[in-house]
Amino acid sequence: MLGIIIATVMITIIGIVVGTGLVYTAKKFYVEADPREIKVRECLPGNNCGACGYAGCDAVAAAIVKGDAPVNACPVGGASVTEKIGEIMGTSADAQERKTAFVRCAGTCEVTHDQGNYIGIRDCRSAVLSGMNVTECSYGCLGYGSCVSVCPQNAISVKDGAAVVDPSRCIGCGLCCKACPRGLIELVPESRKVRVQCSNRDKGAQVKAVCSAGCIGCMLCTRQCEFDAITVTDNLAKVNYANCTQCGKCADKCPVKAITPPASKRDNMNGERK
Amino acid sequence: MKNLILIVVAGALINNVVLNQFLGICSFLGVSKQMKASASLGGAVIFVITVASGVASLLYDYVLKPFDLDYMKTIVFILVIAALVQIVEMFLKKTSPAMYKALGIYLPLITTNCAVLGVALTNVQNGYNFIESVLSGFGTAVGYTIAIVLLAGIRSRINEEDIPAPLRGAPIVLISAALMSIAFMGFPGLSF
Numbered sequence: 001m002l003g004i005i006i007a008t009v010m011i012t013i014i015g016i017v018v019g020t021g022l023v024y025t026a027k028k029f030y031v032e033a034d035p036r037e038i039k040v041r042e043c044l045p046g047n048n049c050g051a052c053g054y055a056g057c058d059a060v061a062a063a064i065v066k067g068d069a070p071v072n073a074c075p076v077g078g079a080s081v082t083e084k085i086g087e088i089m090g091t092s093a094d095a096q097e098r099k100t101a102f103v104r105c106a107g108t109c110e111v112t113h114d115q116g117n118y119i120g121i122r123d124c125r126s127a128v129l130s131g132m133n134v135t136e137c138s139y140g141c142l143g144y145g146s147c148v149s150v151c152p153q154n155a156i157s158v159k160d161g162a163a164v165v166d167p168s169r170c171i172g173c174g175l176c177c178k179a180c181p182r183g184l185i186e187l188v189p190e191s192r193k194v195r196v197q198c199s200n201r202d203k204g205a206q207v208k209a210v211c212s213a214g215c216i217g218c219m220l221c222t223r224q225c226e227f228d229a230i231t232v233t234d235n236l237a238k239v240n241y242a243n244c245t246q247c248g249k250c251a252d253k254c255p256v257k258a259i260t261p262p263a264s265k266r267d268n269m270n271g272e273r274k
Numbered sequence: 275m276k277n278l279i280l281i282v283v284a285g286a287l288i289n290n291v292v293l294n295q296f297l298g299i300c301s302f303l304g305v306s307k308q309m310k311a312s313a314s315l316g317g318a319v320i321f322v323i324t325v326a327s328g329v330a331s332l333l334y335d336y337v338l339k340p341f342d343l344d345y346m347k348t349i350v351f352i353l354v355i356a357a358l359v360q361i362v363e364m365f366l367k368k369t370s371p372a373m374y375k376a377l378g379i380y381l382p383l384i385t386t387n388c389a390v391l392g393v394a395l396t397n398v399q400n401g402y403n404f405i406e407s408v409l410s411g412f413g414t415a416v417g418y419t420i421a422i423v424l425l426a427g428i429r430s431r432i433n434e435e436d437i438p439a440p441l442r443g444a445p446i447v448l449i450s451a452a453l454m455s456i457a458f459m460g461f462p463g464l465s466f
Contacts, residue, residue, distance in 0.1 A: 003342070010341055014350060018357040025361045029368035048382075055375075121436050 036088055037065045043084040044074055051075050051152065053173070064089065072098065075171040099187040100170040101156070101177065103147075106197040106258065107140035108160035112211035123149075128181040136210040139200040141184055147176035191263075192241045194251060198258045201234040215258040221250035230259075278409055281402075285413025291389050292421040293451075293458040298389030302422055303447060305380075312426035316419030318380040320412065323390055325362065326355045327411025330394035331404045351394045359385045389418060421458075425451060 041061040052073045054060040063069035064085060071089055072082040118134045120126050124146035127134045134142055143161040155169035156176060165176075167190060177185045184199050196215060200207050204216035217235030229243035230250050237250075237259065246262040289295060292302045298319075305315045330351050338347055363381050366374040374381075384390060393414045397407040428450050437446055 006341055007343055007346055010337065010343055011346065011350065014337070014353065018353060022357055022360055025364050029364045031367055121434075 033062075034065050037061050039088045040064050040085050043077070043081055043088070045076050045081070047076065049076060072172075075173065097189045097191065099172040100167040100190050101147075101165045101172065101174070101185050102188045102195055103141060103156075103163045103165060104184050104186060104195075104197060104199045105139070105141040105162055106213040107135065107137055107211055108162045108213075110160065111213040112137050112140060114161075125179075125181045137200055137207075137214065139182060139184075139198075139202075140211065140214075142182070146179045146181065147185060150175045150179040189241055192239070192244060192246070193260060193263045194239055194244055194246055194248060195260045196230075196237045196239055196258060197260055198236065201236050203235055207235075213256055213258060216256060218255060220253050220255065221259060224249045224253045278406065281406055281410045282413035282416075285393075285410050286417040286420065287458070288461045288464065289414075290417040290421060290458050290461070291392065291414045292418055293455040294462075295392065297392040298387050298418060301384065301387055302418075302425065303444075303451065306422050306425040306429055306447075309423070309426045309430060311380075312422045313419075315380045315384070316415075316422055319384055319387070319389070319418050320415040322355075322359055322362070322381070322384055323393055323415035323418075324408060324412045326358060326390050327393050327397055327414075328404065328408040329354060329358055331397055331402065331407035334398050335404070347395065347398060348391070351391055355390055355394065356385045389414070421454070424454060428454075 038061075041057060044057040044061060046057050048056040052060045052069070052075060054063055054069070054073075057074075060069055060073050064071060064073055071085045074081055074085075113136050115133050115136045118127055118130060118132060120130050122144050124142040124144045127142050127144055141162040143158050143163065145156075145158045145163065147163050148156045148158060152173065152175065153169045153171055155166045155171075156163055157166070158164075163185075165185075172187055174187055177183070177187065179185075182199070188195060198211075198213070198215040200211070200214045204218060207214040207216050215235070215237050217232050217237070219232050221230045221237050222232055226247075226249075227243045227245055229240045229245070231238055231240065239259075246264070248262040248265050251257075251259040251261040251265070285291075291297050292299065301315060306312050333350065333354060334347060338344060338350065343350075359381060363374070366381075393411050397410055400410075402410055425447075429447060432446055432450065441449070
C-alpha cells in the first residue's frame with residue numbers, strides 16, 4: 001500500500017514540476033508573432049501534413065501572413081479554410097481564383113505520331129535525355145507520364161498518348177509544371193476555358209507536317225478577337241486571360257481547332273475537345 | 275577511456291538502433307524519401323536522444339532508484355522526454371531561429387519515437403552512469419542518422435531504376451532496408 005502512495009505522489013510531483021517548467025518556458029521564451037499569424041494558424045487543420053510544401057502548419061501560416069503563400073495554400077482545408085483565412089488577410093477568396101493545371105498539347109495518337117522507337121525508362125525526362133526525337137513534334141507531349149507520377153491527387157492521366165488533367169481533382173500545386181521536361185503544363189484560372197492547346201513554335205507548314213491539331217500561327221484568331229485577348233508570337237497563339245471574355249469566336253474560327261471552346265459551347269467539362 | 279569510445283561505436287554501428295534493434299522503423303521508412311529531410315531528421319534525433327538519455331539517467335539515479343520506483347521508469351521517461359522536447363523547441367525558437375527552421379517539424383515528431391525511449395531504457399538496463407548514458411545516446415543517434423541517410427541515398431538511386439511493377443513503392447524499400455540490416459549484422463563480428 002505504501003508503495004502505491006509513494007509512486008502516486010512521486011509521479012504527481014514529477015508531473016507538476018514538468019508542467020510548471022513547460023508553462024514557465026512558454027512564457028519566458030514567448031516569441032512575438034504577428035497576431036494575424038496566430039489567427040491564420042487557428043484556421044488551418046493542424047495536421048502538420050506538409051501537403052502545402054511548407055514544414056507544417058506554423059510555417060505556412062507565417063508564409064501566408066508574409067504574402068509568400070496564397071490564402072488557398074492549404075490543399076487539405078479546402079474552400080472553408082480558404083474563406084476564413086481570406087477574411088483574416090482582407091482578401092476575399094474569390095480574388096484568388098482557383099488555378100488548375102492545363103496541358104498545352106493536344107497531340108494524341110490520332111493527330112500526331114511517335115518517331116523512332118524509344119525503349120528506355122518509361123519516363124518523359126529520361127526520354128528527353130536520351131537525345132532522340134521521341135515524338136514527331138519536338139514541342140509536344142511525350143506521353144510517358146512524368147506528370148502523372150508526381151501528381152499527388154491522381155488528377156492527370158495519359159489518354160491516347162497525351163496527358164490530360166482532370167480539373168475537378170487538380171489542386172493547383174504546380175508539381176506537374178516543374179516535372180514536364182517540355183514545359184507544356186501551366187496553371188490557368190479555372191473559369192478561363194478558352195485556352196490554346198498547343199506549344200509548337202515552328203512555322204505553319206512544319207507544324208502541319210507533324211500534327212493535324214497544332215497551332216499554325218495563321219492569325220485568324222487574332223483578327224477575330226474584339227478584345228485584344230489573343231496574340232500570335234513565334235507562330236504560336238497565346239490567350240491573355242485578363243482580357244478574354246470567353247466569347248469563343250477564336251475557337252470557332254481556328255482551322256485546326258487548337259483553341260479550346262468556352263464552357264458555354266462544350267458538352268463535357270473535362271478539358272477535352274469536342 | 276577505451277570503454278567510453280566502445281560505448282559510442284557500439285551504439286552507432288554494432289547495435290545499430292534501426293538495423294539491429296529494429297527501433298524507430300516508422301520514421302526510418304517514412305522520412306527517407308529525400309536526402310535533405312533525412313539529414314535534418316538525423317540532426318534532430320542526435321540532439322534529442324543525447325539530451326533525453328542524459329536527463330533520463332539523472333532522473334533514474336536520483337529520483338526513481340532511491341524511491342524504489344524502478345517499475346515506473348517507462349511512463350516517467352515518456353512524460354519527461356515529451357516535455358523536454360517541447361521545452362527545447364520553445365528555447366530554440368526564441369534563441370536560435372535558424373536551427374529551429376532547420377530541424378523544423380521533425381523536432382516534435384520524434385517526441386514519441388520509440389528509439390528515444392528505447393535508448394533511455396537500454397541505458398538503465400545496462401547500468402550506465404550519467405556520462406556513459408549520454409555517450410551511448412549520442413552513439414545510438416549517430417547510428418540512426420547513418421542508417422537513414424544511407425537509405426535515403428539508396429532510395430534516390432532506386433527511383434531512377436526500372437523496378438518490376440509488383441515491387442515498386444514500399445516493397446523495394448523494405449527489401450533494401452533488409453539488405454542493409456544484413457550488412458550491419460557483420461559489425462557484431464568485429465573484435466576490439
